[in-house]
Amino acid sequence: MSSSDQQLCRIAVIGGGPMGLAVAYELTRLGHRPVLIEADDRLGGMAACFEFAGIQLERYYHFHCLSDTAFFEMLGELKLADQLQWRTTRMGFYLDGRLYPWGTVGAVLGFRRLPWFTRVRYLLHAARCLTIRDWRSLDGITATQWLRSWLGEKGYQVLWHKLFAFKFFHYGDQISAAWIWSRIRRLALSRRRLKETLGFLNGGSQQLIDAFEAAIHQGGGDIQLSTPVQALRPLPSGGAVLSTPSGDQAFDCVISTVPLPLLAPVLKAGGVEESLVERYGAVPSVACACVVLKTRQPVTANFWTNVNDRRFSIPGVIEMSNLRPLPGHVSYVPFYIPADHPDYQRPNQDFIGDAWACLKALNPQLNDADLLDSHCSRYRFAQPVCGVHFQQSLPPLQPFLGVFTADTTVYYPEDRGISESIGFGRELARRATGRPTGST
Structure with a gap:
């Protein structure tokens, strides 16, 4: 041409x-x-924003890691580089009614719900993820096989089984080890002095979407x-x-x-x-009903809390206001469910009620008067399998x-x-x- x-x-x-x-x-x-x-x-896809409790907020949670080079280059071209902020974040693990610190070497070694050997193996596995260069070596085995080989059955059941079950339902045992390796590696690389460091845009993803839209129009493009x-x-x-x-x-x-x-x-x-x-x-893909809750006080001090509790069918809670400063305290609670599953047909208020029950379990000091606003968004093709x-x-x-x-x-x-x-x-x-x- x-x-x-x-x-x-x-x-x-x-x-x-x-x-x-x-x-x-x-x-x-x-x-x-x-x-x-x-x-x-509106523009944005899964990064699209809506007005929630007087602020522009993503329908689905997003954060940025230190390895997101294509994103950084784009921000530079769109004159948004100064809008990117970084924070040291905390992680938690809610297991059978108790909240544990997680995500650091000290937290893992101090996690007495698993044998010492398993805790050490968990850390060695995370380190191994950083040294693997060719993901194709993991492409032919499942994530469950790979994780079990490192952690044993008990370690897998405590740390990973519920996450796969509530992220992928009946697809959980089919997920590629290469996929979970990629997720572990991305977060492991986003550390400064061994502390997890994540980024956010001032104004959220809407800043990026607006800048894209303006640049496309300025370049002669049309948007319908x-x-x-x-x-x-x-x-x-x-x-x-x-x-x-x-x-x-x-x-x-x-x-x-x-x-x-x-x-x-x-x-x-x-x-x-x-x-x-x-x-x-x-x-194949899994749908998502993503609940956003605004509360009068923070739920925890964590940005991300993995959940393994038989009462709640969610993989975790994301407290966005512990990463990005917001008016009030905002948490995301995602429910991943195949779109053809009967549970996905439940009304939004049911998901909101389940999410609120989980937040109150994480922080027993919360009461119903602390829930200030709520919303539930749905996306049919949220998570590819x-x-x-x-x-x-x-x-x-x-x-x-x-x-x-x-x-x-x-x-x-x-x-x-x-x-x-x-x-x-x-x-x-x-x-x-x-x-x-x-x-x-």
Whole structure:
């Protein structure tokens, strides 16, 4: 494609989450005027914000680690680098009605609910995660096998079993060891002087979303909100016709960044062969009902508290106000449930009630008068289920000439993350336009 052809190329980006925003932003830097199409009434995807108790807050919790280089580079380009703040954070572990300190060498060694040998093995395993360079060595075994081999059955049951059960339900024993290695390693690398150090943006993710939006418009791009793509019909010459409620639009190149299963009915409506459509629909995921609670006083001093208690079907509690200063005290309580499970059909108020009961258990000093506000958001494709040899199960990145399809699964074994989505989104924009990665 010649330089003049590239300038005239009509490019659509489906999805306005961090990856879609990064794709559209990079395309404007390359001289294109992309059209970003988003079904929601706002940008951000899982990083989208809403007004909660008078503040702009993410629907789903986000934080940043010291290794998030793509995110840092993006902040620099958007003139937001001075808005990134860092804090030393604490971690806790709520086990069978008692709250323990966690996340430091001293806390682990002092955790008497496990034998001394298991505590030492836990620390050695965390250290080992830092030395593994090639994740492919872990791709063929499950996380449960790998963790049991290090911690033994009792160590696994106490420290990990409930987390997998309440994060993945019946998929828990299928998760790849490479995936959990990536999560452990990312947090282990986010330390200064052995203390966990996490970051946040002043104003939250809305700052980033607003800056992306302004840069895309300034670069000549267009953003269409509340515009669901109903069909994608590939063209023999390349690109595709996209059908939306406002009509059909033809594009020379289409880059989709929405969850792959969400794209399956869109491709089917466009006449794509059934065998390929099925590959998109077959990528498993778990939904999330994420409760946000504002309380009069803090629940604990922790940012993150893992929960292993038979009364509560949640993997943990995230006290965002112990990371990002907020008016009042704000906690997230996520319930991960397959969307076809009967429990996911429960009303929001049930999830809010269960979340509040958990917070009161963590801090018995809380009473009902301390609950100031509550909200529950839901997302159908919140957590991809990354099994062994996961990449082999994914549909092709470029299923047709001029059509690219990606979501957060494409950068496996990394888990969903704003930095990873930004980095991959920029690379994808360059690939789609024939520019080598890293060129300007």
